[in-house]
Amino acid sequence: MTTTAPVASPILETRKLNAWFGDMHAVKDIELSVAPNTVMALIGPSGCGKSTFIRCINRLHEEIPGARVQGEIILGGENIYARGMDPVVVRRKIGMVFQKPNPFPALSIFDNVAAGLRLAGVRKRSVLEETVENSLRQAALWGEVKDKLKAQGTSLSGGQQQRLCIARALAVSPPILLMDEPTSALDPISTARIEELVVELKKDVTVVMVTHNMQQAARISDRTAFFLLGDMVECDETSKIFTNPQDKRTEQYITGRFG
Amino acid sequence: MDRHIDVELQRVKQRVVLMGGYVEQALEEAIGALINRQPQRFDKVEEIEHKINQAHIEVDEECLKILATQTPLAKDLRMIVSIIKINTDLERMGDQAINISHNGRHYLSEPALKPLIDLPRMAEEVRFMVREALDSLVMQDVDKAREVLRRDDIVDSFKNQIFRELVTYMIGDPRTIERALNLILIARNLERLGDHATNIAEDVIFVCTGEDIRHGGKDANRDEPKK
Numbered sequence: 001m002t003t004t005a006p007v008a009s010p011i012l013e014t015r016k017l018n019a020w021f022g023d024m025h026a027v028k029d030i031e032l033s034v035a036p037n038t039v040m041a042l043i044g045p046s047g048c049g050k051s052t053f054i055r056c057i058n059r060l061h062e063e064i065p066g067a068r069v070q071g072e073i074i075l076g077g078e079n080i081y082a083r084g085m086d087p088v089v090v091r092r093k094i095g096m097v098f099q100k101p102n103p104f105p106a107l108s109i110f111d112n113v114a115a116g117l118r119l120a121g122v123r124k125r126s127v128l129e130e131t132v133e134n135s136l137r138q139a140a141l142w143g144e145v146k147d148k149l150k151a152q153g154t155s156l157s158g159g160q161q162q163r164l165c166i167a168r169a170l171a172v173s174p175p176i177l178l179m180d181e182p183t184s185a186l187d188p189i190s191t192a193r194i195e196e197l198v199v200e201l202k203k204d205v206t207v208v209m210v211t212h213n214m215q216q217a218a219r220i221s222d223r224t225a226f227f228l229l230g231d232m233v234e235c236d237e238t239s240k241i242f243t244n245p246q247d248k249r250t251e252q253y254i255t256g257r258f259g
Numbered sequence: 260m261d262r263h264i265d266v267e268l269q270r271v272k273q274r275v276v277l278m279g280g281y282v283e284q285a286l287e288e289a290i291g292a293l294i295n296r297q298p299q300r301f302d303k304v305e306e307i308e309h310k311i312n313q314a315h316i317e318v319d320e321e322c323l324k325i326l327a328t329q330t331p332l333a334k335d336l337r338m339i340v341s342i343i344k345i346n347t348d349l350e351r352m353g354d355q356a357i358n359i360s361h362n363g364r365h366y367l368s369e370p371a372l373k374p375l376i377d378l379p380r381m382a383e384e385v386r387f388m389v390r391e392a393l394d395s396l397v398m399q400d401v402d403k404a405r406e407v408l409r410r411d412d413i414v415d416s417f418k419n420q421i422f423r424e425l426v427t428y429m430i431g432d433p434r435t436i437e438r439a440l441n442l443i444l445i446a447r448n449l450e451r452l453g454d455h456a457t458n459i460a461e462d463v464i465f466v467c468t469g470e471d472i473r474h475g476g477k478d479a480n481r482d483e484p485k486k
Binding site for chain 2: 243
């Protein structure tokens, strides 16, 4: 594997992380560190393990029957796979946005964003209102929905729904936000808004994002990791990966010679 | 199977090489006219320079199209960016051939100041650099590119030698000033041509290795105080 020196004082670090689906070894010995307030892009052909990798980060992978994980993931100095660690508590610290916008059906815009807080036991109306507004503002959606907070989340456009999901994830103030191809179902304008948003969000959170769009990775990430067949082939500054990758396989993938 | 971008890059590269061929021709005509005292050959230089300018526009157009439609990355990206720069270098080399023609015409309008000895040798070095730089681009040959860089020092010392010699003429007899100045300008034009060939060679090294060696490399200038 080709990497530059690991980042100084990472907020998130994986150590010898392995993941399986039954006998299928999907993620192999991944050692990756992510610096706080940066965007890390994960690229690679379909089936290379990048989505599985980020699903390990918030302990979603283990929910699949027959799936298992080995290794450590250190978040803020703590191993989230340590014995006794509650996955629900982990997921509160690590927000996730999926490929297709998935607002809770039958819940209003307000309730969608407030859902995480209510689960965490927040009941006070003023706190809920303030947090919902802040989260929607952070997700650059407030201006568009402030007059219809009671409308259903699913009544919004695809791009708005995705920003609603981002607001929902942000509401519980997670230090890490995982995004699994967050714009692949969106039109170019919605995509551009989400991309601007990700760059903006860096002030408050650390983002790890899977993307199939090379230009997207190039535009918004600070570092990029290239995955292939479960291995991490190369991880480096994004500008370097896209102008002068060190590994032949990275070069071949990003110039469209395979994948 | 060739990728679509391979076909397009190949096409634009061929056009650049053709343009480089025009530059070589222009230089050969300009220097041939001067050395053999055949001013009518300068007209040919202008004709060729017209073709260079045309190619300059077309290459830029094709590069823009590739950037817009293929969004090249990694080596493809380095190649297209370098072609854009090489295109500019070649166009300026055409301009330098024209400058040699202008200065040469002035020089040839009067009797010869002296037998030209160093200037043809310098021109030969520059022609070698231009040819080698273009070959290194076609063959993606880093060794050839490095050879061009090495030759630039030889061209520079020729220029200094020519300057020194002509200054002694001017000091000795002010009536030689105009002719000596024309030769000095031509030596300067040749030196600039060599510099452009050097730029091309540096770009070729960048395309092949990803290493930017201009100005002694990226790290060499990092701590320099701002002027």
